[in-house]
Amino acid sequence: MKIKGNEYKTTIIIGAGASRGAISSIRPSNIKPPLNRDYFDILERLISEEDNSANKQSLKRLKTFINETFLVSQKQNITMENVFNVLFMSKDIPEIFKKERGRPRKAGHRIEINDYISLLIKLFIYIQSNHYQRNSDNNYKKLASKLSGKDTLISLNYDTLLDVALCDCGWSPERGYGFDAKYKVQYDGIRKNSNIHMNQIKLIKPHGSLNWFAKGTISKLDDVLSNRPPSKIIMSRVPRSYNIRRENLIRFFIPPLYAKFFNNKFWKKLWRRCYISLKEAECLIFLGCSLTATDYHLSAILSRIVKERKNRKFKKVIIVDKSTKTFRRIKNFLRGTSKQGYISYNTFTEFVKSI
Numbered sequence: 160m161k162i163k164g165n166e167y168k169t170t171i172i173i174g175a176g177a178s179r180g181a182i183s184s185i186r187p188s189n190i191k192p193p194l195n196r197d198y199f200d201i202l203e204r205l206i207s208e209e210d211n212s213a214n215k216q217s218l219k220r221l222k223t224f225i226n227e228t229f230l231v232s233q234k235q236n237i238t239m240e241n242v243f244n245v246l247f248m249s250k251d252i253p254e255i256f257k258k259e260r261g262r263p264r265k266a267g268h269r270i271e272i273n274d275y276i277s278l279l280i281k282l283f284i285y286i287q288s289n290h291y292q293r294n295s296d297n298n299y300k301k302l303a304s305k306l307s308g309k310d311t312l313i314s315l316n317y318d319t320l321l322d323v324a325l326c327d328c329g330w331s332p333e334r335g336y337g338f339d340a341k342y343k344v345q346y347d348g349i350r351k352n353s354n355i356h357m358n359q360i361k362l363i364k365p366h367g368s369l370n371w372f373a374k375g376t377i378s379k380l381d382d383v384l385s386n387r388p389p390s391k392i393i394m395s396r397v398p399r400s401y402n403i404r405r406e407n408l409i410r411f412f413i414p415p416l417y418a419k420f421f422n423n424k425f426w427k428k429l430w431r432r433c434y435i436s437l438k439e440a441e442c443l444i445f446l447g448c449s450l451t452a453t454d455y456h457l458s459a460i461l462s463r464i465v466k467e468r469k470n471r472k473f474k475k476v477i478i479v480d481k482s483t484k485t486f487r488r489i490k491n492f493l494r495g496t497s498k499q500g501y502i503s504y505n506t507f508t509e510f511v512k513s514i
Contacts, residue, residue, distance in 0.1 A: 329354025
């Protein structure tokens with residue numbers, strides 16, 4: 160990436176804040192990508208505006224689970240992450256997470272997991288379906304146009320806003336996702352471009368993506384995530400709404416669990432690619448990634464990088480986040496690893512204008 164006239168081999172870590180700041184206009188309800196803590200508030204807004212009884216019933220079951228499981232004092236801090244972790248745990252030890260009356264349910268898959276995943280997908284599809292406004296800015300497109308062949312993007316997000324922007328600039332998902340997907344990619348409403356310069360860029364998504372699909376069923380989700388690679392990738396403006404039943408394919412992304420299924424060689428290789436790109440980068444950029452306490456896996460890799468780079472500092476470290484607390488947290492975490500100090504931008508828009 161060229162920054163202020165100088166070319167740097169750059170790794171950009173992209174969090175939920177990037178997708179929220181990437182697009183200036185989402186109509187009609189201005190519902191933006193969630194940032195973990197506001198997930199259920201945003202979901203409530205979306206479902207309340209729709210006349211869809213199935214979605215309302217799904218949300219009702221999730222709220223019942225939250226009310227039965229979490230204390231009143233905890234509910235102001237309920238996040239998409241901690242709810243799903245407890246929900247996933249409860250399927251295997253139902254005797255602990257039982258209702259006050261009646262028999263405990265049997266161990267195994269529970270319908271609320273389907274509810275959680277289907278509503279999560281519904282929300283992101285709504286956002287991607289409604290941001291293509293005539294006068295809407297798209298900072299992902301502006302970022303994509305600034306990248307060079309040595310750059311790596313590590314996206315912790317499920318959405319495909321960035322993927323689409325890269326495709327429009329000539330990036331190829333066949334190898335651009337960091338694994339060989341040459342015979343797995345299907346194009347739906349997006350032209351297959353070929354730009355040698357863009358094809359060298361890597362978009363690593365170590366949590367998976369809404370446009371990746373693998374063989375299996377939702378009821379055996381943990382088995383799929385532990386053992387499968389993706390079987391199909393569909394490049395479209397908006398991710399498809401449903402799983403591909405005729406081919407027995409389900410969405411292949413890791414819901415917000417603390418365990419990331421590292422016994423699966425596929426996820427191992429993606430995280431190793433993240434590590435290598437951070438190890439070799441000249442410039443490191445945090446874009447909407449706050450590096451919170453629950454980012455265990457990323458924090459562990461970065462801790463290793465900090466130790467290894469004491470004598471080989473980054474030429475630049477850039478932090479894009481409006482929170483001064485986030486800036487201080489990342490700066491303290493990476494202390495001593497930047498030659499030129501730590502540059503901050505409040506917004507995605509400010510950042511892309513600066514480069």
